[in-house]
Structures are given as structure tokens and as C-alpha cells.
Amino acid sequence: SQQGEEDPQALSIQEGENATMNCSYKTSINNLQWYRQNSGRGLVHLILIRSNEREKHSGRLRVTLDTSKKSSSLLITASRAADTASYFCATGRDDKIIFGKGTRLHILP
């Protein structure tokens, strides 16, 4: 079963712009993670934010978590062509990770 719903499903922006993706979930969680997947390839772990954290940064990535709204956002600043990929949020509860449907991000040159 899927827990997270990403919004938007697809996003195209110009190189250099910021990209924001949102994720909503339904049940209580221990943590929320964001992953990137290039077409037909494996997953790359981007960032994990715990349920007691509100914001986390890693390089050009900024993740927020609002447990009262059961939502998270991933911001990629100064986007690059190499950022073109699918991005998934994944909610962790107990020892399971449940993935959302993903956002397909396309960076235009």
C-alpha cells in the first residue's frame, strides 16, 4: 500500500530555477525520507528527517516536515540538468518504508 502522495506528479522548470515538491501522508510516522531515481536505475537516498525535526538542509536540498499537517516539502535550489529524475518521498514507521507515487522533475536547458 502507498502512504505518500507527491504533488505535483510532474514538474518542468528552467535550469537555475528552484524546484519544490510536496508530499502528504496519512498515518503517524517515525521519519520521512526523500529519494531520487534516474530513469530505470536504482534509488539514491537524499535526506532523512525525523518526526521531531521541522527542517533539514543538505547542500542544495532543503526539506521541511509538518507533522500536524502530515506533509513535507523538498526544495532543490539552483536546479541543474543533472537533477532531472523522479523524486519519491517515503514514510518510515516501525521498520517499514512506504513510498509515495513520486514527482517527475525535468530541468530544461
Add this chain to the structure above:
Amino acid sequence: GAVVSQHPSRVICKSGTSVKIECRSLDFQATTMFWYRQFPKQSLMLMATSNEGSKATYEQGVEKDKFLINHASLTLSTLTVTSAHPEDSSFYICSASPPSPTSYEQYFGPGTRLTVT
């Protein structure tokens, strides 16, 4: 970082045959491994949770007799797709979780693309 491998990376088999996919944690011991399936342009769907030395726990709707999971050691889990059919064609990804009560991270393998003809 922790590395998880899968073998094979690609496999083509005929309808009715069985295919075994291996998932190995290379530099850590994994008490728990997970198997996911991903159809084209869709998300990863958790199929089952595999614990070393015990039976796997399957998600609702996943046929345990069709997708046989064995977690015989702390570094190896196998998924066998029995009597494969074209609708089983998919991207199968495993992940492994080290035995830490404070770590929620899973390390993902590169995936195995199964094509059933």
C-alpha cells in the same frame, strides 16, 4: 556508505519458468531485508519484509507461493519468482536494514529488471 548488491541486474525468462534474484549486503549485516516491485513510471510497492532465519512477511495482495523469499544469512536474501508470467515483468528492488534501534535507514540495491516472454 553501506552497499547492497543485486544479481542479476537484468534477466529474461520464458513464461512458466522460475527466476531467482539475489540481494546481498556487502559490508554490513542485515537482519531485515525488503523486496519492492516497480512497474514502469510508477512508484515502488513493498512486497515483503524478510527477516533472517524466519518466514517473510508479505504485504496484502502479494502471493507468497509465487514470490518465494529466503533470508538464509545476515547478508543474503533471495526472491524467487515461480512460474513467471508476462505480467510479472517488472523492476525488482531490494533494500537492507542494519540492526540498529536508532537507525531508520535502508540501503537499496540497484534493482533487477525482469522480462518474461
